[in-house]
Amino acid sequence: MxxxxxxxxxxxxxxxxxxxxxxxxxxxxxxxxxxxxxxxxxxxxxxxxxxxxxxxxxxxxxxxxxxxxARPSRQWWCRGCGECIEGGFEQCWNCGAMMPG
The missing domain is CATH 3.30.70.2350 (Alpha-Beta Plaits)
Known part of the structure; x- marks a missing residue:
């Protein structure tokens, strides 16, 4: 070990x-x-x-x-509900829409 x-x-x-x-x-x-x-x-x-x-x-x-x-930290706006998503997330916590692009 x-x-x-x-x-x-x-x-x-x-x-x-x-x-x-x-x-x-x-x-x-x-x-x-x-x-x-x-x-x-x-x-x-x-x-x-x-x-x-x-x-x-x-x-x-x-x-x-x-x-x-070293995971990337991002900030993006959900196209589905307009929620601001911060961190390494690629899916909206609110509506489940995927990160654009």
Whole structure:
């Protein structure tokens, strides 16, 4: 096993690990509940970690994680309902219309 990265919180660590597993790289979240002892140890040591089961996948996992972190952020106006959509979304949350273009 090899540690891939620290995550800022448990939700992000879980999303990263799930993303890697969906891409065929077995990953686990370690130190998921260590934030409860953050006052007794340095805070950076209480952060959750994403670990790879097979360290041979490290380079590919690092590239996938970098790709996930670099998702584009956009702002566009929905043609269906006029809603302003911000972030990496390609579909309107309000009416379901797809991003133009």
């Amino acid at each position: 090899r540690r891939l990265d620290l995550a800022p919180n448990l939700a992000i660590a879980t999303l990263w690990a799930d993303w890697l597993c969906q891409c065929g790289i077995e990953a686990t979240v370690q130190r998921a509940f260590s934030s409860s002892i953050a006052g007794q140890i340095p805070p950076d040591q209480a952060l959750p970690e994403v670990w790879l089961v097979d360290e041979q996948h490290y380079e590919r996992a690092r590239a996938l994680l970098d790709e996930l972190r």
